[in-house]
Amino acid sequence: MKPTIRDVAKMAEVSISTVSRVMNYPDSVVESKRKRVMDAVQKLQYQPNAFARGLIFKKSFTLGLLIPDIENLYFAGIIRGMQDACIKLGYSLMICNTDRDKERLLSYIDNFHEKQVDGIVFASDVLYPEYYDKLVGCRIPFVLLSSHTYDYEIPSIEVDDEAAAYDAVKFLIELGHKEIGMIGFNHDNSIAGPPRYEGFIRALTECGLEQNIGKIRYANHRFEHAYEAAHELFTAYPELTAVFCVADEFAMGTISYLKDRNIHVPGQVSVVGFDNLRMSSMFIPKLTTIAQPIYELGYRAAEKLHELLVTGSVAILRERMDHRLIVRESSREK
Amino acid sequence: MKPTIRDVAKMAEVSISTVSRVMNYPDSVVESKRKRVMDAVQKLQYQPNAFARGLIFKKSFTLGLLIPDIENLYFAGIIRGMQDACIKLGYSLMICNTDRDKERLLSYIDNFHEKQVDGIVFASDVLYPEYYDKLVGCRIPFVLLSSHTYDYEIPSIEVDDEAAAYDAVKFLIELGHKEIGMIGFNHDNSIAGPPRYEGFIRALTECGLEQNIGKIRYANHRFEHAYEAAHELFTAYPELTAVFCVADEFAMGTISYLKDRNIHVPGQVSVVGFDNLRMSSMFIPKLTTIAQPIYELGYRAAEKLHELLVTGSVAILRERMDHRLIVRESSREK
């Protein structure tokens, strides 16, 4: 049996209130008794029961994190950042991987509700009304990470996807490329799809390269789909000399396809990715990519959620973090 | 305020006992009342308070997972498997990433203790006496995943590292390679280091290739270190035509190094990896590797822990799962 506060009280020959006070406000107990109590705690390896405390405080000191795909390295970085922030702020972290499954996500929210997490970070997914209603119904505060919504007043934190995409495409244009395609996210089930598309379009129009506007194929988050999409893209537009991929994994899929077709990267085609995963500098060739501050996004999301929990609101509702272009080996002047 | 069982009882005009019975044994309550209760539950979005239940059951229905490096895709697979098993078995999952830091790991155990997790899966790390003592002191049952110990009677599950390494090296030998090197894990802080080394040695000795026995360099879990190790290995033994890498990430680091030196893989040097990460088939060239049943390992670990929790013991103390060789593009006949 785990020792309880009663056992400690008995051993130290004081009341349980005194033990509780020693644990929480040591100064309010006179030295002699305090020592007796602390010795007993030591000897019994006593640890207050989190259930009993939770019952009283109505807090679990636990945060929930909802991610779409744990096998995507992007989220590994998010987790590291968020976990470090949680340690600093005194929270535990509960991670749930939804595999992009609506039912599953909803049931995880129930789970979080039952476990009484204090708040949730909702990462990289569209906040559908069902999700919103459930979250609000459960009265669980939450923030959006690498996502946002204008339908509700929900705190969010992300990079400026439109501007980042613009920078990537602008970079290709400045290298002298005139025939530029894109491998994008499907618009209907991804939050980053539309803004990155917009950035692509804006860069093209600004530079008078409107003829490229339709040269896009869409893929579904994974390498294999990007490989397929690249196949379709280059079959339809063999003239392309550069491709903007809205994810590093897409860039890898694209390069893999080009390699199988004996098209040299960056010799014949330049490829720019997005995210700057740890893998990007391991790939051959090393990827030129838009770096997101992944770790910091996770860290900041936890801080922001904490702010929301403590003060009931948040200083900056829709927060943006900076991206930057990292030039490596998958791009070259035309 | 979150609704409590009292609110439900009031709305349904029954006693709280009846509500509790509807939640736990629906058949024991007469249809008419059951319906009233369920409607009220629905309307209030009532969810039983996990603290109160935990207090009664002395169980949290939560498992803990301790992993050394969340940015290693190996653990992403483990997590997926374990999470699926947890859903099936009715547990929540709490994941902690130790970053291979002793202090941090110890403090996570405290955390698990305080949160009263029912059991812990301890993945891919050496079970040092400090860890063992702490775990036992906290009275938390645990199982070892991709790890084992002969010092204590602790349930464990893993692949047969020695046999797997043997198979990998044997494969290279059968391709006709006579000059074979290895990039291994440091022996002192890794659990898989020694057995994979043993497998390498056994294959060599069995085939009369003892001259290779010293052709080993060690690296520290990450790509970059493997790159360095490959540099040292090939500087010392330029005659090598094949390398056995004890992790896919090492294989990628090695191939990356060889690429930078303009040594063609698999044309001039064959490389075999270990793990079969999702990345392995995305890499260029696609990796020949020893596949571990990663998802299944995670799944099975949760099942095993559950078995331990429910029955107090475990059918197979030290369990092994099958590996298999997957031949892709990074190896070729000599």
Next chain:
DNA sequence: TCCTTTTTAGAAAACCTTTTCAAGGGGATT
């Protein structure tokens, strides 16, 4: 020395649920 004020410690209530125990009501059997 006595009275007042402050410090210290204990008793008991509250948090929310499950479960045991007891009781009431209805159906079946004699």
Next chain:
DNA sequence: AATCCCCTTGAAAAGGTTTTCTAAAAAGGA
């Protein structure tokens, strides 16, 4: 019609902690 049994339900206790309230003891002032 009376007895018994079973089904259904409610009341109350238990689980471990924090906190409020009260009482007792100590300290300080006159």
